Amino acid sequence: MSSSPLPGLRAADSPPTFLPGPAERPLGDLPLTVLVGVTGVGKSTALAALREADPALKVLPDRREVTDAVMILPLSGGPVSDREERFRLTALYRQTHPGGMAQALGSLLADTGHWGEQPVFDGLRGEDEVRYAAAHFPRWRFVALGAPDAVRVRRLLGRGDHFDQIRTEGAEDLRAALEGLKGSAEVFTAAELDDLAALVKEGHRPEDILAKTKIVLSERRNYDPAAAEAALRTLPPERALMLDTVQLSPEQVGAAVRAWAGGKA
Template sequence: MLSREATPYPLKDQPILIVVGVTGVGKSTTLDELQALGVKFTLLPNRREVTDDFIFNGEVIKDRTERFKRTALFRETHPGGMGQLLTELHLQEAPEHTLIFDGLRGLEEVQYAAEHSKSRFIVLDAPDLVRAGRLLGRGDGFDQVNVQASGDTLSSLKNLKGIDQVFSEEDILALSQLDARPEDILAKVKIVVDERQNYDPKEANAYLTGLHDSERVLYVDTTVHNPAQVAALVRDWL
């Protein structure tokens, strides 16, 4: 569907609907609910697939920490990250329905896409504590990192590098009391921490909502609305 080869259908000229949000905000769930509501759209290869094909050149990298490191290297030549990469890709054929891409994250990516394409944006948001809990519940095989718990869950979490920059003491205590194996809790929390060190959702969300363009940007807190309600909001906005 996507190629670096020039065609009459460059992505930057298409009115793509971009879902913005970090891991666990509800992007995939929202898209499933949209489909259930009968909204017709064409889902582009997602962020993971585009990264594998055009940044990693087909190399299989499952560990999330290693992926963050590799994509950080990519941003040294592409400051706009995935937002910039999208503007360099082309569709192989004309789209029949609304194009949706899942998704962008971080200030640099959304800013580049906003300034260099005709995209519209659905911003999905949820607190870090909620996202960590969702990761524990979703059982996605892609959520892999190399971690080893040392001692009890609370001690292991407190020893996790960078956790105090993302979670409060109260949050860390709440995480330690989740009903899951210590290794699983530590792994999912590390994903949230590593991701936040690479992409700040608050900056990205503030930039997009700061455009004050309700026709181009829809912001939804997925802890206030259930998945069906989120999808209905998106459908009505479209």
């Protein structure tokens, strides 16, 4: 990355986009609070709770923005919207950067005059990123959120995010198409696939159900949530908070995050 489109952030080997000085520090040296979880687990709820605990909280550019600037653009030469293609490009990045997003983020220099000394980042995914971050950046703390994959499909259908784009074919026979998706049998039971196919009765389009399910499966192939959570459970409780966003209501998630944050992120 020769220069960064991210405000107040730059790669260490790039020309400064702001005046270098004592305020410029590697993000890896700062006490970041990092949200951990795949799409649809409730990170927005946790982030809102952190902001409520500390209204002055600074939130770094999110994973998508950092991915575009550090991983996607240098490989593609332009923006990429299809999520399968993004997964392919980020996998290429991880071949030479095993820490993935954690390694990319921790290497950036930050203008602390702009971002403060304790910013929040949304977020990390998967065992490799979590283990790298925990080992290399001992001042970072983690809020990990989880939800079953079928629940995540439903949440994706409800949020209408323009970023959730993916090429789909074969939605005419939805149940068969769902079963035919790569990795489907390893992630979903037959009953869960029946339930997903039945979402058309709630007004969802077959192609949307197929697309959101494909996103969930793609993320599972690239970032195993269970393995990431297991890695975080090896850390002391003051460094890692694990929350099930199905067992807990959004209000309970918010209260748990605020209590753990101790009034500040």
